[in-house]
Amino acid sequence: MNEFLTTLTAIAASAFSPSTAALAIAAIGLNIHFGYTGLLNMGQAGFMLVGAYAFAISIVAGIPLFPAVLIALVAAAVFALVLGVPTLKLRGDYLAIVTISAAEIVRMIGRSSLLTDITGGSNGLTGQSYRGPFTDLSFLGDGQTTLGPFTYDNTGSNGWWVRLVAWSIVGILCLFVFLLMRSPWGRVLRGIREDEDAIRSLGKNVYAYKMQALILGGTIGALGGIIYVLPASVQADSMGRSMTFFVWTALLLGGAATVFGPVLGSIIFFALRLFVQGIAGQFVPDSIMNGQQAEQFSWILIGVVLMLVVIFRPQGVLGNKKELSFNVN
Amino acid sequence: MTEPIPKTSPKHLRHNRDVLSTKKLAGAGLPEFFPLDHPEAPPVHGGYVLTPFTQRTRTAGLLSSRRMLAGLLLIGVASLGLMGLGATSASAATATPTTKCVADATTGCIQGTIKQSNGDPAVGVKLTIAGGDAPETLTTDAAGKWGVAITVAGPYTVTLDTTTLPSGETLDPSVTNPATVTGGLGRNTGTIFKLSGSGGSSSGSTSAPTTGDTSAATGGSVTWERFLQQAASGIRLGLLLALASVGLSLIYGTTGLSNFAHGEQVTLGGLLAFVLANQLGLNLFLAAFLTVVVCAATGYFQDALIWKPLRKRGLPNTQLMIVTIGLSIALQYAFQFFIGAKTVRIDKANPVTVEIGPITLSVQSLWAMGIAVAVIILVGLFLLRSRIGRATRAVSDNPSLAAASGIDVDAIIRLVWTASAGLAGLAGVMLGLVLNGVNWQTGLQLLLLMFAAVTLGGLGTAFGALAGAMIIGMVVELTNLVLPGDFKYATALLILILVLLVRPQGIFGRRERIG
Numbered sequence: 076m077n078e079f080l081t082t083l084t085a086i087a088a089s090a091f092s093p094s095t096a097a098l099a100i101a102a103i104g105l106n107i108h109f110g111y112t113g114l115l116n117m118g119q120a121g122f123m124l125v126g127a128y129a130f131a132i133s134i135v136a137g138i139p140l141f142p143a144v145l146i147a148l149v150a151a152a153v154f155a156l157v158l159g160v161p162t163l164k165l166r167g168d169y170l171a172i173v174t175i176s177a178a179e180i181v182r183m184i185g186r187s188s189l190l191t192d193i194t195g196g197s198n199g200l201t202g203q204s205y206r207g208p209f210t211d212l213s214f215l216g217d218g219q220t221t222l223g224p225f226t227y228d229n230t231g232s233n234g235w236w237v238r239l240v241a242w243s244i245v246g247i248l249c250l251f252v253f254l255l256m257r258s259p260w261g262r263v264l265r266g267i268r269e270d271e272d273a274i275r276s277l278g279k280n281v282y283a284y285k286m287q288a289l290i291l292g293g294t295i296g297a298l299g300g301i302i303y304v305l306p307a308s309v310q311a312d313s314m315g316r317s318m319t320f321f322v323w324t325a326l327l328l329g330g331a332a333t334v335f336g337p338v339l340g341s342i343i344f345f346a347l348r349l350f351v352q353g354i355a356g357q358f359v360p361d362s363i364m365n366g367q368q369a370e371q372f373s374w375i376l377i378g379v380v381l382m383l384v385v386i387f388r389p390q391g392v393l394g395n396k397k398e399l400s401f402n403v404n
Numbered sequence: 405m406t407e408p409i410p411k412t413s414p415k416h417l418r419h420n421r422d423v424l425s426t427k428k429l430a431g432a433g434l435p436e437f438f439p440l441d442h443p444e445a446p447p448v449h450g451g452y453v454l455t456p457f458t459q460r461t462r463t464a465g466l467l468s469s470r471r472m473l474a475g476l477l478l479i480g481v482a483s484l485g486l487m488g489l490g491a492t493s494a495s496a497a498t499a500t501p502t503t504k505c506v507a508d509a510t511t512g513c514i515q516g517t518i519k520q521s522n523g524d525p526a527v528g529v530k531l532t533i534a535g536g537d538a539p540e541t542l543t544t545d546a547a548g549k550w551g552v553a554i555t556v557a558g559p560y561t562v563t564l565d566t567t568t569l570p571s572g573e574t575l576d577p578s579v580t581n582p583a584t585v586t587g588g589l590g591r592n593t594g595t596i597f598k599l600s601g602s603g604g605s606s607s608g609s610t611s612a613p614t615t616g617d618t619s620a621a622t623g624g625s626v627t628w629e630r631f632l633q634q635a636a637s638g639i640r641l642g643l644l645l646a647l648a649s650v651g652l653s654l655i656y657g658t659t660g661l662s663n664f665a666h667g668e669q670v671t672l673g674g675l676l677a678f679v680l681a682n683q684l685g686l687n688l689f690l691a692a693f694l695t696v697v698v699c700a701a702t703g704y705f706q707d708a709l710i711w712k713p714l715r716k717r718g719l720p721n722t723q724l725m726i727v728t729i730g731l732s733i734a735l736q737y738a739f740q741f742f743i744g745a746k747t748v749r750i751d752k753a754n755p756v757t758v759e760i761g762p763i764t765l766s767v768q769s770l771w772a773m774g775i776a777v778a779v780i781i782l783v784g785l786f787l788l789r790s791r792i793g794r795a796t797r798a799v800s801d802n803p804s805l806a807a808a809s810g811i812d813v814d815a816i817i818r819l820v821w822t823a824s825a826g827l828a829g830l831a832g833v834m835l836g837l838v839l840n841g842v843n844w845q846t847g848l849q850l851l852l853l854m855f856a857a858v859t860l861g862g863l864g865t866a867f868g869a870l871a872g873a874m875i876i877g878m879v880v881e882l883t884n885l886v887l888p889g890d891f892k893y894a895t896a897l898l899i900l901i902l903v904l905l906v907r908p909q910g911i912f913g914r915r916e917r918i919g
Contacts, residue, residue, distance in 0.1 A: 115722065115725075158901075160905070161901060161904040161905040161908070162904060165904065165908050167722065168662050168725075168863070169859070169904060169908065171662065171725070172662070172855045172856075172859055172900070173900065173901055173904060175852065175855075176852055176855070176856065176897035176900055176901065177897070177901065179852055179893065179894070179897060180894045180897050180898065183890050183891065183893060183894045184890075184891070184894060186890065187888060187890035187891060188888055188890060189888055189890070189891075197540060197552065197553055198552075198553040199553065310553070316848065317733070320729055320732075320733055323726065323729065324730075324733075327726065368741055371737045371738075371740045371741040372737075372741060374733065374734075374736075374737035374740075375733075375734045375737045375738050375741060376734075377733060377734075378730045378731065378732070378733030378734025378735070378736075378737065379730065379734050380730075381726070381727075381729065381730030381733065382727045382730035382731055382734070383730075385723050385726045385727050385730065386714065386717075386719065386723075386727060389723055
């Protein structure tokens with residue numbers, strides 16, 4: 076029973092951890108791409124990585140915090156522009172293939188030995204090298220605070236401060252998306268998702284709208300990347316294809332084209348994994364499944380859940396089936 | 405053909421069908437069968453469509469088919485020719501300079517120091533580390549140190565390239581090479597390669613025989629020998645890539661599905677061959693054969709159990725694509741669950757190399773290339789010459805029209821899934837042999853190259869995939885001449901993006917498919 080409680084606590088802790096927030100932010104960005112506009116961006120991790128690198132490298136180069144964030148967002152916007160120009164006029168698959176490839180290119184260049192001086196090569200950049208300006212902003216002071224079963228540093232590398240900031244950003248972005256999608260601009264995006272030609276016949280420049288959506292979602296993804304690396308380190312391999320797929324799973328679990336779907340999906344995603352791992356760790360003997368295998372088993376289950384959700388409940392937990400037609404052309 | 409056939413009169417229709425011989429069609433300069441929705445094709449009548457299927461014909465007078473056959477033969481001849489020249493064994497990945505690795509919550513380090521028998525650091529020794537992330541080649545620095553950061557805990561295989569040891573030094577017999585270490589996050593893991601100086605006198609005999617070779621060894625400049633080696637590697641990679649991507653392209657062509665789990669079929673082939681040949685000790689050819697059969701069966705049952713029911717449910721392709729992504733994740737971790745994150749070798753024995761001209765190649769590479777060429781030619785002949793092959797191309801071209809002309813579209817799709825999975829499995833076995841190992845993400849890495857190849861050749865066209873694969877394979881390996889190994893895949897993907905900018909339909913694709 077005691078161990079079960081430990082598992083539950085671990086799940087609750089992961090539910091509001093900075094990584095969950097980062098995944099949620101990236102999923103909000105992807106929601107603008109896929110949920111509202113119908114763009115198949117298979118390289119959201121690439122946007123995150125671009126943001127994380129641009130942010131960390133800027134700070135290391137001595138640029139203050141807010142300009143560094145701005146640089147990261149601009150870098151992601153440029154990345155989106157480069158990807159969008161050749162593909163947004165073509166069928167959806169092409170955007171998928173190009174974005175997944177471009178995300179891989181970013182990862183390979185990031186871990187390349189040629190750029191070790193700038194990106195740290197495959198070893199990446201340690202958190203200490205760029206975290207300073209962010210933790211300096213904290214008004215929580217030093218020491219530790221305990222809330223219920225959770226004890227963290229107030230300001231330390233993985234403490235309350237980064238949690239507060241991360242979830243505030245999630246809240247602001249949710250409000251932003253809610254307002255944006257009620258606006259005429261948001262209605263055009265949803266129109267493009269439903270029927271591109273109809274929108275075109277109304278005299279709208281579909282290409283430009285798609286590009287704007289790609290850039291907006293990409294910059295939000297970059298923001299997610301920054302949050303993701305703040306309590307950890309910049310590691311090219313930690314934001315590879317798997318990360319993209321996790322963001323997709325989170326989005327589809329929660330419900331695409333909904334405001335809170337990406338957030339709920341991210342929480343479910345991490346909770347489900349830890350739950351499976353915890354249960355397997357306790358009730359399955361090591362001879363059948365050891366700790367490492369339990370983790371792998373939880374990932375297998377994530378893949379299967381993704382398949383089942385898409386087949387049987389494509390609108391996710393929160394979604395409205397009518398809202399999501401899934402017909403990207 | 406100018407006279408419309410009244411559909412109300414079956415007798416008339418029958419009559420027409422009899423009269424419409426293929427000779428007449430060919431004489432009229434019409435494409436016999438393939439481009440049914442070709443812009444210049446006349447309006448299609450029931451009788452016309454049926455003709456190629458009701459009559460077996462030898463007239464291969466169609467333009468596109470001939471062009472494709474020529475391209476296919478060209479590829480085959482070129483590769484055979486270069487096989488005569490020779491191929492290289494595993495490509496020399498460029499060394500990564502060692503940097504200090506700091507272990508923290510999300511990373512761990514695998515590191516060590518190599519010292520010569522007299523205590524001096526062994527500088528410039530190359531090691532390959534394979535495991536959680538992509539295999540990485542390291543070189544010891546001036547202090548003999550090497551190290552790499554890892555993000556995935558688990559077993560890693562560290563292989564020391566004995567040819568890069570300082571002259572006169574050999575590995576101590578007590579050392580296991582490759583060594584397997586269990587890397588963990590947040591800590592440093594080490595492994596020791598002890599050296600013993602057995603033959604100091606042998607250094608004289610290993611001096612550079614002629615000029616030019618030394619520069620090739622340091623990897624700095626582009627020499628003719630290196631170019632030939634890399635070109636041969638490129639052809640080898642291209643052939644294997646072609647095997648794997650034909651299936652991807654055919655699945656796309658017949659069902660419109662971008663199968664993101666196709667890479668896992670390749671991995672499955674490699675890992676099955678490992679289990680059969682290495683673990684169970686079967687003969688290599690028997691193991692490869694069994695692997696292909698099992699892989700083909702997985703394709704068959706995949707279509708029977710997952711894809712056909714989903715097609716019948718009317719699930720849109722976008723949704724199906726995400727289902728394949730879910731399948732891909734599940735399979736990747738299933739491989740890790742059963743085999744682990746380590747790189748495994750299919751063949752226990754060390755590869756035997758043969759030198760032909762300036763190029764060194766392993767015997768297995770030769771076999772792999774030979775088999776690949778043979779299989780590709782067979783697939784090409786099947787698609788061009790056999791009735792089922794034609795039906796496949798018909799479904800690929802226009803499924804509804806094919807169904808209307810009496811082709812069992814579901815049966816064809818089942819066949820395509822089976823064959824694709826079998827071919828991918830074969831490619832996996834040979835990649836595992838040629839690259840000296842296979843791990844859970846071998847296919848994943850290949851998938852992007854496959855997509856690049858298929859897009860370059862034209863999505864949905866089988867022969868485009870072959871041509872695209874050869875180009876991508878070449879580009880990937882030749883990039884190694886001028887750029888470090890990290891960039892070799894990046895160049896291929898960059899080409900993909902450029903192709904989409906200039907000619908989005910690919911080499912063999914048609915404009916109307918992309919919109």
